[in-house]
Amino acid sequence: MKQWFKTKFGLAPYGEVQLIEFSFEMKTQEDTSLTQYKLLLNDEIIQAHLEFSTKKGIMIITKELNPEQLLKKENIDYKIISKEIISYEKVLESNNQFVK
Amino acid sequence: MSFIIKEKKSVVTNSYGSNLPYITKSICPECKRILDAKVYAKKDVVYLLRTCPNHGEFDELYWESVDDFNKAKKYASNARGLLNSNVSITNNTGSNCPFDCGLCTNHHSHTALANIAITNRCDLSCWYCFFYAKAGDPIYEPSLEQIRLMLKNLKSESPVPCNAIQLTGGEPTLRDDLFEIIRIVKEEGFDHIQLNTTGMTIAFNSGYAMKLKEAGVSTLYVSFDGTTPQTNPKNHYEMPKTIAECRKANLGIVLVPTLIKGVNDNDIGNIIDFALQNIDVVRGVDFQPVSFVGRMPKSQREKQRITIPKTTQLIQEQTNNLIRKKDFFTIPCISPVTNFIEALTNKAQYSLDNHFACGMATYVFLNEKNEVLPLPEFVDVDGLFKFLREMSNSIEEGKNKRIETAKLLLKLKSFINQEKKPKDLNLTKLLFDALVKHDYSALGEFHTKSLFIGMMHFMDSYNYDQQRVERCDIHYATPDGRIIPFCAFNVVPELYRDKVQKQYSISWEEFRQTYVGESKDPLQKYVRNIKELENSLEYKKAYSKKKYFFEK
Numbered sequence: 001m002k003q004w005f006k007t008k009f010g011l012a013p014y015g016e017v018q019l020i021e022f023s024f025e026m027k028t029q030e031d032t033s034l035t036q037y038k039l040l041l042n043d044e045i046i047q048a049h050l051e052f053s054t055k056k057g058i059m060i061i062t063k064e065l066n067p068e069q070l071l072k073k074e075n076i077d078y079k080i081i082s083k084e085i086i087s088y089e090k091v092l093e094s095n096n097q098f099v100k
Numbered sequence: 101m102s103f104i105i106k107e108k109k110s111v112v113t114n115s116y117g118s119n120l121p122y123i124t125k126s127i128c129p130e131c132k133r134i135l136d137a138k139v140y141a142k143k144d145v146v147y148l149l150r151t152c153p154n155h156g157e158f159d160e161l162y163w164e165s166v167d168d169f170n171k172a173k174k175y176a177s178n179a180r181g182l183l184n185s186n187v188s189i190t191n192n193t194g195s196n197c198p199f200d201c202g203l204c205t206n207h208h209s210h211t212a213l214a215n216i217a218i219t220n221r222c223d224l225s226c227w228y229c230f231f232y233a234k235a236g237d238p239i240y241e242p243s244l245e246q247i248r249l250m251l252k253n254l255k256s257e258s259p260v261p262c263n264a265i266q267l268t269g270g271e272p273t274l275r276d277d278l279f280e281i282i283r284i285v286k287e288e289g290f291d292h293i294q295l296n297t298t299g300m301t302i303a304f305n306s307g308y309a310m311k312l313k314e315a316g317v318s319t320l321y322v323s324f325d326g327t328t329p330q331t332n333p334k335n336h337y338e339m340p341k342t343i344a345e346c347r348k349a350n351l352g353i354v355l356v357p358t359l360i361k362g363v364n365d366n367d368i369g370n371i372i373d374f375a376l377q378n379i380d381v382v383r384g385v386d387f388q389p390v391s392f393v394g395r396m397p398k399s400q401r402e403k404q405r406i407t408i409p410k411t412t413q414l415i416q417e418q419t420n421n422l423i424r425k426k427d428f429f430t431i432p433c434i435s436p437v438t439n440f441i442e443a444l445t446n447k448a449q450y451s452l453d454n455h456f457a458c459g460m461a462t463y464v465f466l467n468e469k470n471e472v473l474p475l476p477e478f479v480d481v482d483g484l485f486k487f488l489r490e491m492s493n494s495i496e497e498g499k500n501k502r503i504e505t506a507k508l509l510l511k512l513k514s515f516i517n518q519e520k521k522p523k524d525l526n527l528t529k530l531l532f533d534a535l536v537k538h539d540y541s542a543l544g545e546f547h548t549k550s551l552f553i554g555m556m557h558f559m560d561s562y563n564y565d566q567q568r569v570e571r572c573d574i575h576y577a578t579p580d581g582r583i584i585p586f587c588a589f590n591v592v593p594e595l596y597r598d599k600v601q602k603q604y605s606i607s608w609e610e611f612r613q614t615y616v617g618e619s620k621d622p623l624q625k626y627v628r629n630i631k632e633l634e635n636s637l638e639y640k641k642a643y644s645k646k647k648y649f650f651e652k
C-alpha cells in the first residue's frame with residue numbers, strides 16, 4: 001500500500017522531502033533548460049528550477065535520494081550550497097496561490 | 101485605467117503580433133531542447149522552423165494561409181497577466197519555459213477555463229487515446245478535499261478569478277461521487293461547469309442527464325468525430341441516445357470533433373448539419389485539429405496535419421458557402437468588449453486574450469425561414485469592435501462616461517443589419533445590456549438561439565510555439581497546487597500530466613479494495629450492441645438525412 005501523509009492540502013504522497021540549493025556552471029540558457037528537463041524526468045525529483053542568470057538551482061527531491069549522485073549522473077558541474085529537510089506541506093503551500 | 105499587469109520584455113513576448121517572419125521559441129521534438137524558432141511565410145503558407153544541434157531541422161506547418169494568419173493577427177491583444185503567479189518554493193521564474201509551470205511570472209493570461217481531471221478510468225478503450233488507465237495501471241482520482249483545494253486555488257487568481265471549470269478524465273461519470281464533486285464546484289462559486297464525457301453513461305441511464313442539470317452542470321462537452329461509424333468509431337451509435345436524454349433534461353451539448361486530414365475532414369459539413377438539426381440542445385461544435393502524440397515521421401504528419409485555415413475553408417466548401425471562411429474571427433477579437441467594460445467599470449474583467457493563432461469561432465443562427473445565417477452576415481463585427489476600441493480609449497483619456505455611453509446607444513444599431521437579422525433576436529438591446537448594464541442574463545438566450553462553431557488547435561511538440569503557451573488560458577489544476585497551461589501539460593506530459601498523476605495515484609488493487617470492493621471491476625468496459633442500437637428510433641432518425649447543406 002502506498003503511504004500517504006496528511007497535510008492541510010489533503011493527503012500527500014510525501015511527508016518530508018529534501019530542499020537542495022546548489023550553484024552550477026552552464027554555458028547557455030538552452031543547456032540549462034535542457035538540464036532542468038532531464039533532472040525532472042527522474043521520479044525522485046519532485047520539482048526543480050535552474051536559473052541561468054544566477055547559476056543557482058533549487059530542487060525538491062525525495063528524502064532518500066542522494067543529490068550529489070543525481071547531479072553527477074547528469075554531468076552537472078555543481079556545488080551544493082545547502083541541504084534541508086522540509087515538510088512536503090511547505091512545498092504545497094508555496095504552490096498554492098490562495099495561501100499567499 | 102489599464103489592467104495589463106506588466107510589460108514583458110522577452111524576445112518571445114515582444115514579437116507577439118509582429119509581421120512575418122518573426123522569432124519565437126520552440127522545442128526539439130526529439131530531445132526537448134529549447135530552440136530559437138522562426139515563424140515565416142513560404143508561398144501562402146505559414147511554417148515554424150528551428151534547428152536542433154543534435155537532431156537537425158524541423159520545419160512544420162503552422163497555419164495553411166498567410167492571409168488568414170494576418171487577419172487573425174489584427175486582433176492580437178495584450179493579456180492581463182496575474183498578480184499572484186505560481187512561483188513556488190523553487191522560485192521558478194519561467195526562464196526555462198515550458199519546464200517551469202505552474203503559471204509563472206511570464207504567463208500572460210488568467211485561467212478562462214480550468215480542467216480538473218477527476219479520474220483516469222474510462223469505459224472505452226479508444227486506440228488513439230492516451231488518457232485512460234489500462235488494466236493494472238495505477239488509478240488517479242483526486243479526493244474531494246483535493247478537488248476543493250484546486251478550486252479554491254483557481255478562485256484566488258488575481259485580478260480575475262477563474263469562473264469556469266471542466267471536469268474531465270478519463271470518463272468523469274465513472275466516479276460514484278460525481279454529483280458531490282459538482283456540488284463542491286458550485287459551493288466554491290463557479291458559474292460555469294462543463295462535463296467532458298463520451299456520453300455513454302448519459303445515453304444508457306435514463307434521468308442521469310436531468311440529475312446533472314439539476315446538480316448544476318451547464319454544458320456537456322462530448323467527443324463527436326463524424327456522422328458515420330467510420331469517421332466516429334467512438335460514439336456514433338450512442339450519440340442519438342445521449343442527445344435524446346439531454347433534450348429531455350434541457351442540458352446543452354457541445355460536440356467536439358478531432359479533425360484528422362484524410363480521416364474525417366470530409367465529414368465537417370455533415371457534423372455542422374447534424375448540430376443544426378439538433379440546435380435545441382446542441383449549443384456548439386468545437387473542432388479540434390489533431391495534435392500528434394509522441395514521435396511521428398514527417399510524411400505521416402504531412403498526411404494528417406490540418407490547421408485552422410484549412411478547417412474554415414472546408415467548412416465553407418462543405419456548407420455550400422453558407423458559412424464562409426470570412427465569418428470566422430480569432431478568439432481574442434472579443435478583447436475590445438472586455439476593454440470597454442473595464443473602462444466603464446474600472447474593474448478587471450474576464451478576458452479571452454489567448455494567442456490569435458490558437459482558435460477561431462463564429463455564431464450561426466437559423467432564421468424564421470429556417471435558413472442558416474452566420475452572425476457576420478448581419479453584424480459588422482470589425483466595425484463594432486473598432487468602435488468599442490475607440491470608446492474605451494476615449495473613456496480612458498477622461499471623457500465623460502455618460503456621454504460616451506449615450507453615443508454607444510445611438511451608434512450600436514448601425515452595426516446591425518435589421519433587415520437581415522433573425523426577427524426574434526433583439527441584438528441591440530442584448531449588446532447594450534451586456535456592455536453598459538452588465539446584465540448577461542440575455543446572453544443565455546443568445547446561446548440557445550444560435551450555434552457556436554469554433555476551433556481550438558492544441559499544440560504538439562512539432563508545432564510547439566512558446567508564444568502561444570505564454571498566453572494559454574485553458575489550464576489544468578493539479579493536486580500539488582499548480583495551475584498548468586493546457587499545451588505544456590500535454591506537450592511535455594512526462595513533466596506534468598504523467599508525473600503528477602503517478603505521484604497522486606494508487607495501485608489498481610488498492611483502488612479496488614478501498615473504493616469498489618472485490619466484486620466490481622473498476623475498469624469495466626462498455627460493450628456495444630450495434631444491432632440493438634441501430635434499431636432504436638433515435639438512431640434511425642438521427643443520421644437519416646441532411647437538412648441544411650445538400651450536396652451539389
